[in-house]
Amino acid sequence: MVDAVPELAANEDETTQYGLIHALVLDGKGRARPIDYTQLEVLQLGDEESVWLHWHRHHPQSQAWLRNESGLSDFACDLLLEENTRPRLLPLPGDELLVFLRGVNLNPGAEPEDMVSLRIFADSRRVISLRLRSLRSTDELLQQWAEGRGPKGPSEVILHLADALTEKVDQLIESLSEEADAMEESTAAGESYTEQGRVLLLRRRAASLRRFLSPQREIFTQLARNHLPWFANDDGDYWNELSNRLVRYLEELELIRERGHLIIESEQRRMSERMNRTMYLLAIITCFFLPMTFLTGLLxxxxxxxxxxxxxxxxxxxxxxxxxxxxxxxxxxxxxxxx
Incomplete structure (x- = not known):
């Protein structure tokens, strides 16, 4: 049964007719077995087992199951299915959680900073996640379960998803930093950097990322402080580390924005100096020929x-x-x- 998990990873973008993308029962030891939609109604979990259900948010069957068969309150369903949301954490009665996260959009033709949303409901025995656009982070989870080193329970599923999303942000920020380095080297070498549109795009991408990462850092901080009964003992340390990583990313994004501003200032200063030098030469030439022009006009x-x-x-x-x-x-x- 476990060997079928990698096949699911390859078909993450293909939603079934029920809107269920992935359904796995975790054995509590790092492995998982896939189930299908028809098994949900009769699913019986063992003492150490839990379940992860990953749905397509806009699929009608997903919405119908969530409202009619999931057992979630109307309030929780409304939040999970709302069209627009931002990263946040919402504790629910009964030690339940709603977590809204954002991840880098790595889909073909998409802008990475146009981040995709992942909505999660979790309690001690199950994790229900919804997405609209595909996330590569879920593929990594499936691979870990196939290798026997995946999350053992709901708290670790959320933690691994958050860690995978954060890792993709790290790669994007590194690419933005390298792009800023290339622009600065071009400017420092005395080359005329006239593509200010690229600098403005760099600053816009950094600002867009910062908009979503800042509240996401608050989520990780809250999860590090609020230890629910079904959390693993060392989860707080990992959440605190994720929060510290996001702090570093936010500082790097702010630095990238400032570097972009300095690049634009440097180019504008260079253009101003070039214009002043040109005007100075024109003034000297005018001053040089003015007496002779006066003499020829007089004669x-x-x-x-x-x-x-x-x-x-x-x-x-x-x-x-x-x-x-x-x-x-x-x-x-x-x-x-x-x-």
């Missing part, structure tokens, strides 16, 4: 008495005068260190 007016108008050497004399004037200006500009 070009149509009135009598223009010097050299009747002399065959008048033009040569005017050119010599302008040459002397140009050399004098060059010498003066050099002395003033304008050139």
């Amino acid at each position: 070009g007016i149509n009135v009598g008495g223009i010097p050299g108008a009747d002399s065959r050497y008048g033009f040569v004399g005017a050119c010599a005068l302008m040459a002397v004037l140009g050399v004098s200006q060059w010498w003066i500009f050099r002395r003033l260190r304008w050139l």
Whole structure:
């Protein structure tokens, strides 16, 4: 029975006609056996066993089962099926939990920072999770059970899912940091970095991730402090470690945003310096030719008495005068260190 689990991992994106993506009974020792929808009504769990049911949130049969057969209250069902939500933790009566998490969207053609939602209900014997878009984190769980080292109970299922989601965030943040490094190296090398749209996209992606990770860190902190009776003894330490990792990620995201801002400032400062240098050269050229322009304009007016108008050497004399004037200006500009 256990050997069938990897096959389920390969078909995680294929929802059955009942909306049930995965259904596994955990043996409490690190392994699990798959069951199908028809076995849910007659399912009997052993003393150490628990069950994980993973549903497609928009499938009509999933919603019908959740409201009519799961035994959850209308309040819990409404929260699990609501269209828009944010990461949060909600304790329910009877030591039950509702956990809403976010994970990186690694589906083809999707933006990673457009995070996908995972809604979880858990108690001492079962975990019910719902998703709309596929999550690779569930594949890792199935592989762990196939190898006999998977979660042993509901609390560890939630912990492993949260850990897998956090690991994907780590990979995305690392790629964003490397992209910021490349931009900074390009700027430091004196290359003109004109693709400011990429810098703005980098800052937007960092801000989007930070929006969801900040409340998710609060969830992990609460789970580390609130030890329910069905939690494993060392769960608090793991939740605290996940919280600390998210703190580091949030600090890294804030640094990435600040680095993007500095890259834009550096490029704007470089453009301003280039513009000032260009305007300075234009001013020097204008100042250099202004006296000669004044002289040629003065000699070009149509009135009598223009010097050299009747002399065959008048033009040569005017050119010599302008040459002397140009050399004098060059010498003066050099002395003033304008050139």
